[in-house]
Amino acid sequence: MSRFKCSCSRRDFLQKGLYGIGVGAALPLLVGRTSAALAAQAVTGTSMETSPERILVVVELSGGNDGLNTVVPYGNDEYYRVRPNLGIPESQVLKIEDGYGFHPALVGFERLYKEGTMAVVHGCGYDNPSLSHFSSMGYWHTGVPNG
Numbered sequence: 091m092s093r094f095k096c097s098c099s100r101r102d103f104l105q106k107g108l109y110g111i112g113v114g115a116a117l118p119l120l121v122g123r124t125s126a127a128l129a130a131q132a133v134t135g136t137s138m139e140t141s142p143e144r145i146l147v148v149v150e151l152s153g154g155n156d157g158l159n160t161v162v163p164y165g166n167d168e169y170y171r172v173r174p175n176l177g178i179p180e181s182q183v184l185k186i187e188d189g190y191g192f193h194p195a196l197v198g199f200e201r202l203y204k205e206g207t208m209a210v211v212h213g214c215g216y217d218n219p220s221l222s223h224f225s226s227m228g229y230w231h232t233g234v235p236n237g
Contacts, residue, residue, distance in 0.1 A: 152227075160196070161210050165189025186210070 098106070151160060156176070163169045164180045165188065183191035184200040190210070192200050202208035216235075219226060229235055 160193055161212070162191050162193060163189060164191050 151157070158169065158173070159176065159178055162178045162183045164178070164183045164185070170177045178193060182194045184194060184196065185191040186200060186203045190212075192203070199208060203210070216229065220229075
C-alpha cells in the first residue's frame, strides 16, 4: 500500500482547507440572497437596483439583549418596581414618546426615530406561543409555526 504524497506543507494544507470550508459555508447565504432578490423582483416587478428609495432594516438584538432596557418604558411604575437595580433612571432615558425612550447609549436610534426614519414596534408576538425560546426564534426567522 503506498501513501499519497502531497507537495504542499502542512500549513498550506490547513490554510487552504479552512479557506475551502469558509467558502462552502458562505454559499448558502449567497444563494439565499439571490433567491430573495429574485422573489422580491417577481412579486414587485422591480429590483433593488431600480427602486432603492425604500429600505427595510430590521434590528434583532439577540444574545443577551435586554429589550426593556433598549426601549425603556420609563412611564411604567412596574418597570422600576421589578427592576430596582437594572432599570434605567428616567433622567437618563432618551425620551422618544410619552412613556417610552431609548437607552442612553442609543443616541443614533433617537436621532433616526425623531427624523421619522425609524419605528419601534411594541409588544409584537404571535398566538399560542410554544414557550420554547428556540421554537419561537425558529418561528420568527422562518415565519412558519414550529419552524
